Amino acid sequence: MPEVGDIRKGNEVGYCTPVKVIWEACVDCGKERWIPLNRDTRPHFTGLCYKCSRHLGNRGASGWGRSGVRHKYIIPRGYWEIKLDPDDFFYPMANKRHCVLEHRLVVAKALGRNLHRWEVVHHKGVKYPKGSIEDKQDNRYPENLQLVSEDRHTQITLIERRIKFLEKLLTENGVRI
Numbered sequence: 028m029p030e031v032g033d034i035r036k037g038n039e040v041g042y043c044t045p046v047k048v049i050w051e052a053c054v055d056c057g058k059e060r061w062i063p064l065n066r067d068t069r070p071h072f073t074g075l076c077y078k079c080s081r082h083l084g085n086r087g088a089s090g091w092g093r094s095g096v097r098h099k100y101i102i103p104r105g106y107w108e109i110k111l112d113p114d115d116f117f118y119p120m121a122n123k124r125h126c127v128l129e130h131r132l133v134v135a136k137a138l139g140r141n142l143h144r145w146e147v148v149h150h151k152g153v154k155y156p157k158g159s160i161e162d163k164q165d166n167r168y169p170e171n172l173q174l175v176s177e178d179r180h181t182q183i184t185l186i187e188r189r190i191k192f193l194e195k196l197l198t199e200n201g202v203r204i
Contacts, residue, residue: 055079147180
């Protein structure tokens with residue numbers, strides 16, 4: 028097995044050309060692999076392996092980016108997701124990608140226990156409009172987060188939608204709220 032820093036010709040290790048390659052480790056996950064020697068002199072080279080660079084998205088090089096926190100990402104639904112280490116106390120809450128939604132982690136840390144799958148963390152929408160991106164990222168506990176069961180969350184959501192519909196109906200008919 029080669030050591031980190033070993034330099035060889037590409038055709039000796041499986042490359043089609045005799046370009047010089049170096050045995051390097053990914054700066055994020057530590058996976059070792061052969062990379063072209065001139066690659067680390069390029070300005071866009073991050074030092075990440077293929078798998079880690081695919082998840083680069085919003086986080087920038089090596090996990091730092093929009094959030095300013097390592098291993099904290101925005102998922103398509105607008106929530107923050109945090110990657111946990113397997114030795115973390117809250118790791119049982121993590122999904123297959125070893126990640127947990129930040130608002131669930133905030134409530135779990137406040138309670139000092141892991142949340143069950145059927146427990147839902149509801150964003151109250153105190154500071155920002157309901158359903159907005161800002162509301163989904165406002166993870167202040169207990170000001171904006173509330174731990175409820177799944178059936179109670181459904182009731183809350185239905186009531187909030189009904190109120191919103193009725194307010195819209197009133198404003199359309201010229202009634203001031």
